[in-house]
Amino acid sequence: MIVIAVIAGAWAWISTLFRKGMTALLGFERVGVQSFETVLLYRNGWFEKALPPGRHWIGAGSRQVARIDKRPEVFRFAQGAVSADRMAVHLVYVARTQIVDARASFESTQNYRDEISIRVQSVVKAVCSRKPRLEIQMDHQSFSNNAQKAANQALRAIGCECLTFELLQVDSAGPIAEFDTRRMGFAAE
CATH class of the missing domain: 3.30.479.30 (Band 7 domain)
Incomplete structure (x- = not known):
């Protein structure tokens, strides 16, 4: 039973490593921001920062993300x-x-x-x-x-x-x- 649990845990860890990368295992999440939008980050309800277009790694903790479409x-x-x-x-x-x-x-x-x-x-x-x-x-x-x-x-x-x-x-x-x-x-x- 313990061997099966260890194999399942190792499988989950390896699949996460391949799907999301090493930073996901360290508690980060990748956020992609399109050229026409801004992403606002809030931590525990308080504004933290605005992300410009591009790829960003953010801590996965207690953050909320709001996507704002800036097209006319x-x-x-x-x-x-x-x-x-x-x-x-x-x-x-x-x-x-x-x-x-x-x-x-x-x-x-x-x-x-x-x-x-x-x-x-x-x-x-x-x-x-x-x-x-x-x-x-x-x-x-x-x-x-x-x-x-x-x-x-x-x-x-x-x-x-x-x-x-x-x-x-x-x-x-x-x-x-x-x-x-x-x-x-x-x-x-």
């Missing part, structure tokens, strides 16, 4: 907003974003894609509120430039940037109804 992403939106002259507009636009700080992106939000969506839509709503409807409809480039600058400021806090912003289409939905407070029974006394 494209978001397409259809959104309603109100212009500075109180006209309802329907916008179709595209924002191309990218993670520039992997750690900030990973630690600042649970789902950075949802956070990007919310922040970009808020920026567009704010830019619309400062421009009249006709200017939004006629000068897409100016609107896109302003929205991109504002989106960069909003996304910086979560480790992202807006690479491009393009307003594709603007439709006017008409004036926003102004409520007369006297007719609603809220007349000031």
Whole structure:
């Protein structure tokens, strides 16, 4: 029985040696990082370091690994907003974003894609509120430039940037109804 256990243990040791190499037997693990990603290492929940592209040997202990894909992403939106002259507009636009700080992106939000969506839509709503409807409809480039600058400021806090912003289409939905407070029974006394 003891002989069988020794043979099985030796076999496991030799197979590990051939599959993973000598460093695996010493308690290390090989991590391959692609050219488009960053790998974040955490030890016991605390950030340790970011691994750049290439092959790395890390201690196998109590480490957690987070892979962050840094390739650009494209978001397409259809959104309603109100212009500075109180006209309802329907916008179709595209924002191309990218993670520039992997750690900030990973630690600042649970789902950075949802956070990007919310922040970009808020920026567009704010830019619309400062421009009249006709200017939004006629000068897409100016609107896109302003929205991109504002989106960069909003996304910086979560480790992202807006690479491009393009307003594709603007439709006017008409004036926003102004409520007369006297007719609603809220007349000031």
